[in-house]
Amino acid sequence: MNVRRWVRAVRWYLRELTGEAGYDRHCDRHRRHHPLAPVPTRREYEVLRARHREDHPQSRCC
Amino acid sequence: MPTSVMPESGLPAPQEPPPVRSRLSPRSVLLWGTVSLLGAVAWGVLALAxxxxISAVWLVVAALGSYAIAYRFYSRFIARRVLKPDDRRATPAERLEDGVDFQPTDRRVLLGHHFAAIAGAGPLVGPVLAAQMGYLPGTLWIVAGVIFAGAVQDMVVLFLSMRRDGKSLGQMARDEIGRAGGAAALVAVFAIMIILLGVLALVVVNALAHSPWGTFSVAMTIPIALFMGFWMHRIRPGRVVETSFIGVALLLLAIVGGGWIQNSSLADTFTLSPTTLVFCLVGYGFVASVLPVWMLLAPRDYLSTFMKIGTIALLAVGVVVAAPVLRADAVSEFASSGAGPVFAGSLFPFLFITIACGALSGFHALVASGTTPKLIQKESQVRMIGYGAMLMESFVAIMALIAAATLEPGLFYAMNAPAGLLGTTAESASQAVAGLGFTITPDQLTQAAKAVEEQTLIARSxxxxxxxxGMSEIFSGVFGGTAMKAFWYHFAIMFEALFILTTVDAGTRVGRFMLQDMLGxxxxxxxxxxxxxGIWLCSALVVAAWGYFLYTGATDPLGGINQLFPLFGIANQLLAAIALTVCTTILVKSGRLRFAWVTGTPLAWVVVVTFTAGWQKIFSDDPRVGFFTQRARYADAIDAGQILPPAKTVDDMHTVVTNSTVDGVLITLFLLLVAVVIVNAAVVCVRALRSPSPLPTTEAPYVESRLDAPEQVAEPLAGARS
Known part of the structure; x- marks a missing residue:
C-alpha cells in the first residue's frame, strides 16, 4: 500500500515537473471558459505550448 | 480549481501556520541544539585538523548543519520581519491566472523548476578551480556566502518581483532606480551573458578535446534530443515522462558506446582539436537557437533536468557512503602568495570571484525575476523556493569541492595548470608539478589517464x-569498483556537457531576444x-559574440580558463551587485531602512570584492594579474623581437596582446556600468529618505486571495510550536 502511494506520488511529481499534467488543467480551464467549444486535442495543445515556449525563452543559469 | 492537487501520498502534509511570534518548544530546543552542536563540531574538526x-563527511555535516540553522532562523527572520509575506494576499499567479504564464503551482513542483533553472555547471566548475587555495577557504565562502548573500538575494528578488506581477530585474531597475540605471543594467546583463556563454562553452571544449569517448557521447545527445523531440511532439504528443526515461536510457547507452568508439577505427573521427570543437560548438549554437524549441531545446532541457537531479543525488549518496578523505591542504600556500597556476591572484578578492555560483550568483536574479514569481501559489512560499533552492545549489558546490579536494594535489595541478607550463609529456608535466611544490611521477600520471581511458589528463583545465x-573515484568506490571508473568519468563529463549545452541553447535564445529588443x-x-x-541576424550576432570569447579562450597561450574565468566571475558577481542594489533601493524606498542591511551588507561585500578584483585586473603591476601590465609586457617583448614563454611564436605573442586588451577593456566597461547603477540608486535612496511623505508604492494593489492552498511551508525539520 505504502509502495503504491509512493509510486503515485513520484508519478504525480514527475508529471507536474515536466508539465505533462498541464494538458488536463488546460482542458478544465477550456471547459469552464468555453463550455460549448470542443476541448483541444493533446496534439493541438502541445503545438500551443511549443509556440509559447518559442516566444518566451527562459534562461538557464550557470 | 486550477491548482494542481497532490494525491494522497507519503509526502509530509503541510503544517498549520505558526503565529508570527513563536516560542521554541523544549523538543525543538533539543533538536536545534543538536543540529548546532553537530555543525559546530564538524567546523571545529575542519578548522583544527x-x-x-580528514574525512569529507565532516564537510558535508558542517555545511548541512549550517544550512539547516540558516533556513530555520535567518530565512524566517527575513520573511517575517523584512519582507512580511501575506498569505491572504492573492499572488500574481492567482490574480492573473491564464493557464500559461501565470499559474498557481504546487510549491514542491515549483522548487524543482526553480532549482533546475538556477543550478547548472557553475557550482561545479568554480569550487574545483578554487580548490587551488585549499578546501577550507572555499567551504567557508560557499556556506557563509549562500546564507548571508546568495540565498538572500534569490529570495528577496523573488519576493519583490512577485509583488510586481513578475517584473524582470531590468524593468525593476528602470522603475525603481531610473532610466540611466535601468539602461546600464540592461547592457550589463547582455554583456555578462555573452561572457558566461563563452566561458561555459570553453569548459566543454577543454573537456572534449582529444577525447573520442567524450566527444562521441556528447555528440550523441543531439540525435537523442531530436528523437525525443519528434517522439513527444509528433508521435506521442505530451508524453514527457515516458520520453525522458527513454532519453536517459539512450544517454547511458551513448556513454557506454563512447567506450566502444574509442577502441574502434572510428576513434580518429571523434578525436578533435580544441579549435575544431570551437567551430562545432559555434555552429551547433546557431542551429540550436533558430530551430523550433520542441526539436532540440525542450527535450534537451528535460534530459538535463533529470540527469542533474539524479547525478546530484547519486553524488550525495556516494560522498556519504564512500566517505573519501580530503587530500588537498586545508589552506594552500597559493592562498596567500597569489601565485597559483590555476588562476592568478590572492585569496582576497579572487577566491570570492572564482566561486560565484554556489555562494552568490547574480544570474539567479534573472530567473527569480522571470518565470518563477508568476507561478507562486502563496506569498510565504518564497522562502522555500528562493532561499531553499539556493541552499540546494550551494550543497552541489560543496560536493564539487569535495570531489576536487579528494584528488592527490599532484594530479590536481597536472590537470589544471596551463598547458604552456606543463608541456605535453608526462615527464614535463611531472617536472612542472614538482616546480609548484607537489609530486606526481610520470608513471602515476599515465596510470591515472589510463584508469579513465583518456589519452592524457595533462592540462585538462x-x-x-x-x-x-574526482567523481569517478567516489562513484567507483561505491558502485562498480575500478572497472567502472572510466564509465563514471565519462558519465560525469557527459553530465556537465549536457548542462552547459542546454545553457548555451537557452542563453543564445535569451540573448537573441534581448538584442532584438535593443536593436528594434x-x-x-x-x-x-x-x-x-531578424532572428537569423541576431542569433548570428549573439553566437559570434560568445564564439569570439570561446575561440580566444581555446587558443590563448596563457590558458583560456586562467584568463577568462576571473572575467566571468567578476561579471556574475557584478550582476549580483545590480540585483542587490535594486533590492536595497526598494527596501529603503518602502520605508524599511531599518532592515536595509539584509541586502545592503552583501551588496557592500560584493562591491568591495568585485571592484578590488576589477581594479587589480586593470591596474595591477603583476603581469599575471593585471591585464594591461600583461599587455605591456608582451607588447614590449614584440618590439624587442623576443618571444616570452609560454608563447611559442610571434603570433602567440600578438594573441596575448589582443586578448589582454579586450579583457581589460571589458572589465573596465563592466565596472563603469555597475558604478552608474549604484550611484544612480544611491541618489534615489537619499531622495527617498529626504522626502517628507512616503513614496508611492510600486507594488501591485492588494487583492484578497480566494485560494485555499497550504498557507505555510512545512518546516523541513519539525521545529516551532506555538
Missing part, C-alpha cells in the same frame, strides 16, 4: 575533467519576433 587527512576524475529601437523590423531574417 592540520597535517592529517576548466574544472570538468577534474570533477569527473534603432531599426523596427529587427525587433519583430517572427521576422526570420
Amino acid at each position: 592540520r597535517g592529517e587527512e 576548466g574544472g570538468a575533467p577534474t570533477l569527473a576524475v 529601437n534603432v531599426w523596427k523590423p529587427v525587433g519583430r519576433v517572427n521576422w526570420k531574417p
